[in-house]
Amino acid sequence: MVSESNNSPSIKKIVIFASGQGSNAKRIIEYFSNTNQIEVTHVFSNNIKAPVLRTAHDLEVNALHFDRSAFYDTHEVLNLLKDIEPDLIVLAGFLWMMPKNIIKNxxxxxxxxHPALLPKYGGKGMYGANVHKAVLDNKEAETGISFHYVNEKYDEGKMIAQEIIPVNENETVATLQKRIHELEHKHFVKVIEDLLINE
Structure with a gap:
């Protein structure tokens, strides 16, 4: 159940889209539950089996599943977003391309x-372990994370911020993925705060 405080103009509303585990979504929800300026009101997922839906429910955030038709054809998701009027829509491990009508609205x-330093290792298919494997295969000296606005092409929107870490000697996909997740959990909430409070 969403609190009545959502109707207050002083509280910024976030909607999160996620497709899987939802560790970033969990971190964002928990972090902002301790503030009176930003609140996650809804989590949307295209995967009915995604653990993120259970996480959202457990944290008393509205959890909604949608299918491809509701997203791309019937505008059901767009209409829900219009009703919610979020100040920010956050894609946290969401694997579908955002429809043009949502981007326009x-x-x-x-x-x-994105779990790499764009414009490198972006685009369709570049997510999760695929990204880290590509970074290691190409013997990159550094990697990191990129926050960007969403446009009509995968990972090509205007850059907001990047955080860089060195690729360690004897790094594996598993160790790199763990370090990138730690970087994400540290900086995601800061980027959101900067956009919504320090805008």
Missing amino acids: FPNKIINL
Whole structure:
């Protein structure tokens, strides 16, 4: 159940889109539950089996599943977003391309986190372990995370911020993924705060 405080103009509303485990979504929900300026009101997922839906429910955030038709064809998801009127839509491990109609209706209000230093290792298929494997295969000296606005092409929207870490000697996909997750959990909430409170 969403509290009545959502109706207060002083509280910024976030909607999170996620497709899987939802560790970043959990971190964002928990972090902002301790503030009176920003609140996650809804989590949307295209995967009915995604653990993120259970996480949201457990943290008393509205959890909604949608299918491809509701997202791309019937505008059901768009209409829900219009009703919610979020100040920011956050893609946290969301694997589908955002429809043009949602991007058009929420200009500069949709952000994405990518687990690499864009423009390298972005685009379709570049998510999760695939990204880290590509970084290691190409013997990159450094990697990191990128926060960017969402446009009509995968990972090509205007850059908001990047955080860089060195690739360690004897790094594996598993160790790199763990370090990147730690970087995400540290910086995602800061980027959101900067966009919504320090705008």
